[in-house]
Amino acid sequence: MNETKRNHTVQRAFLQNFSKKINKGFFLYQFDKIIENPKPIRININNATVIKHFYPQFFEDWLSVIEGNGIRVINKIIEDKSVVGLNKEEKLNLMAWIITQDLRTKERRNELKQIAENLTKAVMQYSIIPRKYPQYKGKDFRVEYSDKIMEHHQIFHTRDMIEKCLPIMANYRIYLLRNESNPYTPFYTADHPIMMDNVYYKKMKKYDNLIANGMGYLCKGVE
Numbered sequence: 001m002n003e004t005k006r007n008h009t010v011q012r013a014f015l016q017n018f019s020k021k022i023n024k025g026f027f028l029y030q031f032d033k034i035i036e037n038p039k040p041i042r043i044n045i046n047n048a049t050v051i052k053h054f055y056p057q058f059f060e061d062w063l064s065v066i067e068g069n070g071i072r073v074i075n076k077i078i079e080d081k082s083v084v085g086l087n088k089e090e091k092l093n094l095m096a097w098i099i100t101q102d103l104r105t106k107e108r109r110n111e112l113k114q115i116a117e118n119l120t121k122a123v124m125q126y127s128i129i130p131r132k133y134p135q136y137k138g139k140d141f142r143v144e145y146s147d148k149i150m151e152h153h154q155i156f157h158t159r160d161m162i163e164k165c166l167p168i169m170a171n172y173r174i175y176l177l178r179n180e181s182n183p184y185t186p187f188y189t190a191d192h193p194i195m196m197d198n199v200y201y202k203k204m205k206k207y208d209n210l211i212a213n214g215m216g217y218l219c220k221g222v223e
Contacts, residue, residue: 007054009105010193013071015045017078018189033190049191051106059155063100070097083174095169096162099217102194103158112157113150117143165217197223 008015019026028048029040055063073094077083086094102108121143129136145153200221201214214222 003057004060006050006052007060008049009051010049010191011067012045015048018187019045066096066100069093083176092170096166098194099161100158103161105192107192109150109154112153113145116145168218
């Protein structure tokens with residue numbers, strides 16, 4: 001089997017649902033979210049959210065199974081315009097797709113890198129250096145993990161979350177939101193398409209500013 005050199009961080013078949021067919025290709029209109037009032041750029045879905053050598057081949061092969069099972073459920077929901085008829089296996093496949101899509105992106109890898117580097121620096125600064133290297137106490141330093149280390153960390157984290165969270169999340173309630181006030185409003189997606197919210201935790205923060213943001217998969221009230 002040939003090695004996949006161009007990795008999509010968002011599944012191409014998912015992006016196709018937001019695309020427009022022109023001749024033999026499917027195209028998206030891309031906006032740069034960093035630039036204020038950006039002009040849309042037309043891009044073929046084959047080139048959207050692509051990073052060269054972002055995953056090793058074994059992970060790409062593992063993703064393809066999750067993608068295939070998940071996109072069938074997504075396409076069924078689009079066709080039926082309902083989630084009522086989903087069986088247990090379909091819910092399981094959909095949740096596996098959501099977890100994987102959330103954790104596979106470049107944005108998520110950058111977040112994991114920042115967390116790992118900040119945590120390591122804190123442990124060194126307040127524990128290791130004072131005990132073992134007191135001569136360096138108070139000196140500034142930087143911790144930086146390589147891209148290869150973070151690649152492996154992201155892969156392990158993704159598969160670990162599937163193993164630990166999926167059996168519980170498969171029992172979550174699934175709702176389909178529809179914009180009935182303006183059915184012609186276009187749908188948007190992004191290079192990190194999974195959005196999370198937690199109204200319950202936001203209300204609790206009014207009483208306790210130390211409470212976490214509640215965005216973990218198993219947190220009470222997470223959406």
